[in-house]
Each structure stands twice: as structure tokens, then as C-alpha cells.
Amino acid sequence: MSLKGKKILLGISGGIAAxxxxxxxxxxxxxxxxxxVIMTPSALNFVSPVTLSALSGxxxxxxxxxxxxxxxxxxxxxxxxxVYTGLWADLFIIAPATANTxxxxxCGISDNFLAATVLxxxxxxxxxxxxxxxxxxxxVTAQNISRLKEFxxxxxxxxxGELASGLHGAGRMPEPTEIFEYAAKFLSxxxxxxPLKGKKILITAGPTYEPxxxxxxxxxxxxxxxxFSLAKAAMQQGAEVTLIAGPTLLETPLNVKRIDVxxxxxxxxxxxxNTIGMDYVIMxxxxxxxxxxxxxxxxxxKSSEDNLTxxxxxxxxxxxxxxxxxxxxxLVGFALETENxxxxxxxxxxxxxxxxxxxxxxxxxxxxxxxxxxVITIITRNGLQEKFEKMTKYESANIILSKMIEL
Ligand code: CTP
Numbered sequence: 456m457s458l459k460g461k462k463i464l465l466g467i468s469g470g471i472a473a474x475x476x477x478x479x480x481x482x483x484x485x486x487x488x489x490x491x492v493i494m495t496p497s498a499l500n501f502v503s504p505v506t507l508s509a510l511s512g513x514x515x516x517x518x519x520x521x522x523x524x525x526x527x528x529x530x531x532x533x534x535x536x537x538v539y540t541g542l543w544a545d546l547f548i549i550a551p552a553t554a555n556t557x558x559x560x561x562c563g564i565s566d567n568f569l570a571a572t573v574l575x576x577x578x579x580x581x582x583x584x585x586x587x588x589x590x591x592x593x594x595v596t597a598q599n600i601s602r603l604k605e606f607x608x609x610x611x612x613x614x615x616g617e618l619a620s621g622l623h624g625a626g627r628m629p630e631p632t633e634i635f636e637y638a639a640k641f642l643s644x645x646x647x648x649x650p651l652k653g654k655k656i657l658i659t660a661g662p663t664y665e666p667x668x669x670x671x672x673x674x675x676x677x678x679x680x681x682x683f684s685l686a687k688a689a690m691q692q693g694a695e696v697t698l699i700a701g702p703t704l705l706e707t708p709l710n711v712k713r714i715d716v717x718x719x720x721x722x723x724x725x726x727x728x729n730t731i732g733m734d735y736v737i738m739x740x741x742x743x744x745x746x747x748x749x750x751x752x753x754x755x756x757k758s759s760e761d762n763l764t765x766x767x768x769x770x771x772x773x774x775x776x777x778x779x780x781x782x783x784x785x786l787v788g789f790a791l792e793t794e795n796x797x798x799x800x801x802x803x804x805x806x807x808x809x810x811x812x813x814x815x816x817x818x819x820x821x822x823x824x825x826x827x828x829x830v831i832t833i834i835t836r837n838g839l840q841e842k843f844e845k846m847t848k849y850e851s852a853n854i855i856l857s858k859m860i861e862l
């Protein structure tokens with residue numbers, strides 16, 4: 456496959472697999488791509504910049520603060536070369552990406568030329584982790600890799616085999632030909648990343664608070680993480696996202712329109728006045744089923760009685776209402792069930808006239824309110840029923856969206 460004129464930035468960090476990157480440069484050059492190489496200082500222990508600059512035909516970039524040619528010092532490019540290098544590239548590949556470099560990228564640390572360039576790059580970034588299996592499976596590294604995915608980086612799964620330590624396991628950098636093919640496919644647009652481009656999606660998230668008096672409410676333990684992950688993933692996939700959020704401390708994902716509400720009535724009104732033109736509506740909020748029949752003004756005083764009875768009434772079932780008044784949008788609901796999950800969920804799918812339902816059981820390890828992970832089963836109106844392993848809420852969100860697109 457010809458990559459004529461494509462600008463490839465190859466970042467090499469300090470791991471034994473760096474020797475494979477030499478071959479990778481050759482593969483790109485053979486296909487007529489332009490290649491610039493950035494090395495971290497520790498990568499210099501593994502391969503020589505002389506080899507890489509000879510093969511790439513460009514000077515290898517290493518120092519964040521290079522000694523510059525006095526004749527060029529006045530140019531902006533020369534002073535902020537990491538920014539211009541990031542802007543130059545069509546694709547940035549970091550191979551090998553060590554645990555240390557991955558940790559830096561996950562935290563936005565930019566203390567070397569490679570990390571600083573990643574921060575300022577506007578092109579897609581592909582990361583190929585390579586390290587010993589124990590470093591890879593360490594929770595910190597696992598979380599850092601998952602954060603990178605969440606930030607929108609592409610991660611090539613490490614291969615399994617013999618490792619530099621002499622041990623056998625996962626952590627090998629894939630062969631240069633495999634990384635080359637991955638990059639070539641990426642550049643040819645084979646990994647369509649924005650399947651929701653041009654689509655509008657309404658997502659609800661978080662709990663609702665139903666006021667008892669001015670200082671107390673009926674609520675639930677929802678933190679909104681699932682709905683916020685859906686909003687972020689949908690935005691990354693190109694959708695125009697409106698997020699209606701109950702009370703939560705979560706940050707609004709970038710480029711997402713957020714509408715804050717407190718009560719189920721407010722959520723109903725916000726949803727109802729925002730469904731026009733939507734292609735999809737996902738109700739992931741944990742809306743209260745009951746609310747106090749009337750709100751007491753001020754603060755309810757403690758009485759001499761031992762018991763307090765609060766009269767409640769049903770809230771509007773927003774999802775059911777949407778199912779009964781469906782426009783042209785596809786409707787996705789959630790079901791939180793502690794027993795007979797599948798039967799109850801199928802029942803909700805039918806009764807609420809949904810196109811898809813996502814079921815989870817808060818009693819299952821790794822699922823439920825406040826956790827970083829979820830364990831979901833997806834059931835669709837067209838008969839699909841699929842259970843997924845425990846994964847992060849962000850990963851669950853991507854799966855939910857991919858199944859929703861297939862509807
Ligand atoms: N839902 C809603 N409005 C409500 C209650 C729930 O829109 N007043 C939505 C939730 O956002 C979720 C779905 O309905 O998408 C299912 O919520 P869940 O609490 O599991 O089910 P309920 O229908 O409330 O039934 P039950 O609590 O008896 O299981």
C-alpha cells in the first residue's frame with residue numbers, strides 16, 4: 456500500500472523493542488511516507504539516532520531544549536519546535552511505548568520532546584505498549600492504558616511471547632510489519648472512528664433528588680458515571696450530544712451540551728423539550744420512582760413522635776412516556792435489576808416500547824452505582840441478547856453505542 460506523502464511521526468521510548476522501530480522506519484520509507492523520529496533520552500540506550508536519522512532522512516528529535524543555531528533563534532518554529540512537529544504529522548505512532556511514557560501521557564506530563572509533542576499533536580496518536588508482563592498487568596499501567604483510550608488514543612494490543620526478561624507472557628511489541636499494517640489501515644480510513652457523525656443524541660445521567668423539605672430529599676446512589684461515559688464516547692464518535700444530568704459532581708465531557716436538573720419533574724421537562732430532531736435517546740439516569748407528595752417549606756422540625764411518615768406519589772416514567780410518544784428516534788433504556796434480570800428487562804423493553812435495553816445488576820461484583828466498571832447485558836427489540844464481561848464504564852459505553860448503531 457502506497458503511503459506517498461503521508462507524514463508519519465514515530466516516537467520511540469526506552470525499551471528493548473526499540474530495535475524493531477528501526478525496521479518500522481524502513482517500512483514507512485519504502486512506501487514513500489515522510490518520517491520524522493522522536494526519541495526519549497532513555498531510548499538512546501537501545502538504538503542509535505544515527506541509524507534512525509539515516510533511515511528516515513531527517514534529524515532525530517530528542518531534546519526539548521536544544522542548542523539552536525543563533526541564526527534561527529528568532530523564528531517561532533525554532534522556539535516551539537515540539538508544537539510544529541505535532542502539527543506537521545498526519546499520524547503519530549509511539550512504538551515502543553514504555554510503562555513510563557504511557558504514565559506520562561496519561562497524566563499530561565511533558566518533560567521530554569516526545570511527551571510534549573504528543574500533548575500538542577492534533578493528529579491521531581497510536582500507542583504500542585511494550586514491557587514485561589508484570590508491568591503491563593500492574594493496575595497502574597492498566598488504568599493508564601485505559602485512560603489513554605478514554606482520551607481518544609489508539610492502543611495496539613501487545614503481543615504474547617518471549618519477553619526481554621526471559622519470561623513468557625503478554626507485553627511484546629508486535630512485529631514492525633503488523634504495526635505498519637495497522638497504521639496503513641488507519642490512514643486508509645478503515646477504522647472509522649466517527650460512526651455517529653451527523654447524528655444527534657440525547658443522554659440522561661445521574662440520580663434525581665426529590666425534595667422532602669428545603670434541606671432533605673429522596674434520592675439514590677447513582678453518580679452519573681455511566682451516562683457521562685456514554686456522552687463522552689458518543690461525542691468522540693462524532694455525535695452532537697445533549698446531556699441532561701441530575702445532581703452529580705462529574706465534569707462535563709468536552710464539546711457536550713449539558714443541562715443540569717435536580718428532580719424527576721425537571722428531568723422530564725428537559726427531556727421532553729429536547730427530543731425534537733434527535734436520532735437517539737438514551738435514558739441512563741436513575742430517575743426516582745416516587746417523590747414526596749408535597750414539599751414542606753423550610754426545614755421539617757423533629758416532632759415528639761417516634762415515626763415520621765412521608766407520603767409519596769409516583770413520578771412520571773420518562774422512558775415509558777418517550778416509548779409512547781416516540782418520534783423518529785431510537786430509544787434505549789437501562790434496567791437495574793437485583794434478580795431475574797433478563798426476564799424483567801425483556802418485560803421493560805416491551806412495556807416501555809424500547810429499541811434496546813441495557814441490563815445490570817448492582818449485586819454483581821464490578822457493576823452498579825459509583826463503580827468505575829460495569830457488567831452489562833444488552834437486549835434489543837430484534838432479538839439480540841448479549842452478555843459482556845466486566846469492563847470500564849467507558850468501554851461499556853462504546854459497546855452500547857456500537858449495538859445502538861446496528862439497530
Ligand atoms: N426511568 C424513567 N423514569 C422513571 C423511572 C425510570 O425514565 N420515573 C427509566 C430509567 O432511566 C431506566 C429505565 O426507566 O432507563 C428503567 O429504570 P428501572 O429503575 O430499572 O425500572 P423501573 O421502570 O423504575 O421499574 P422497577 O424500579 O420496578 O424495576
